[in-house]
Structure formats: structure tokens, C-alpha cells
Amino acid sequence: MNIVLYTQRVEIVKSYGERRDCADQNIAKFILACGFLPVPIPNVKEVAEKMVASMKPSGIIFTGGNSLVKYGGDAPERDETERYLLQQALEQKIPVYGFCRGMQSILDFYDCALQEVTGHVAVKHVIDGTWGKREVNSFHNQACLSVKDPVEVLAKTEDGVIEAIRIKGKKIIATMWHPERETEFQKTDMDLVRSLFGKLPV
Secondary structure, three states, X not given: OOEEEEOOEEEEEOOOOEEEEEOOHHHHXXXXXXXXXXXXXXXXXXXXXHHHHHHOOOEEEEOOOOOXXXXXXXXXXXXXXXXXXXXXXXXXXXXXXXXXHHHHHHHHHOOOOOEEOOOOEEEEEEEEEOOOOEEEEEEOOEEOOOOOOOEEEEEEEXXXXXXXXXXXXXXXXXXXXXXXXXXXXXXXXXXXXXXXXXXXXX
């Protein structure tokens, strides 16, 4: 089974003096349902470097959780690790899918600014664009309203928030919705990951 690496959020546990990497179990379940072996990456750049080199993943998923430090977040090690992973993915032509914070990380890499938005936390809303109309979940306070090359917009909400992007000429796609938070994983989300990471939809 081909490996897909996925990033994790940082939780700060002050009572233990620990900075813990963690992820919703549904992320691993979603990746497995897509036909890949899910392997979490710690927010330690040196370890991430060795994992990419030794495991030769079919893809990397940038997950949700933690704002970027420049937008008020407190996990600089995650910012550093994801920026490094994206650089390596570009150099080694490893496909990347990002969701929520993962999409924000990709946008920041390409110098596309985020801003505070309202009405996008714990709601469902309709998006429209390249893939047609669709209702998706939403769990974010920050969003992007305009992009620059090579970022291409694939979908927006009615209030102008960009909900899906891709990088022109690269196998990098991102969405603001969480595929793992659906009661039943959506076939459209699974097919997106399967096709991006080299496993045709089934």
C-alpha cells in the first residue's frame, strides 16, 4: 500500500511543559479509505526530512488546526515544517493536498494574504466554481479573498471567500473544507485525493 504522509496540529500542554503533535483519527481513516497508508509527520523539520527521503510517499496532506504565526498562531515549528515539506514536494514532484489551515499554509507560501472573516465557523455553505456547485463544511476564521500567480481559484462562496485552489503546472490542490469531518466521507473528496496521488477513482 502506497504511503501518504500527513501533518499534525500542535497542542501546548503547559501543565506538562509539552508541545504535542496530534491529529483527528478521522484524518487517518479518510486517507485509508482513499486507498493509502496514512503516516503522521511530527513537527520536527529534521525528522520530516528523513521521512520524505526514506518513505518516498505518493503524496503529502497538509491538515487543519493552528493559525500561522504571522496571523496569531503559536506553533512556529509547524510553519517551518510545512514550508519545508512544500519546498521538498515541489523539488521532488510529490503531489500535495491541503485542507483548511493546510490551504492557508500553501497560500502563504505563494504570498497570498489572509484576513479575518465571519460566518465561516461550524457552518455549511454552498461553493461554486470549476467543479460546479456543492455544499461543504466550514471551520475557519481566516480566509483569502484574492490570489496571485501561480495560484488559481477553483471555487468560492457567495461572500467571496476562496474555498479551493490549485497551483498552475503543479500537482498541488487545496480546499478550505475538512473532508474528514463529514459523517460519511464524500466520494468527490476521495476521488480528488485518489486522482491527485496517482490512484484512479474507484
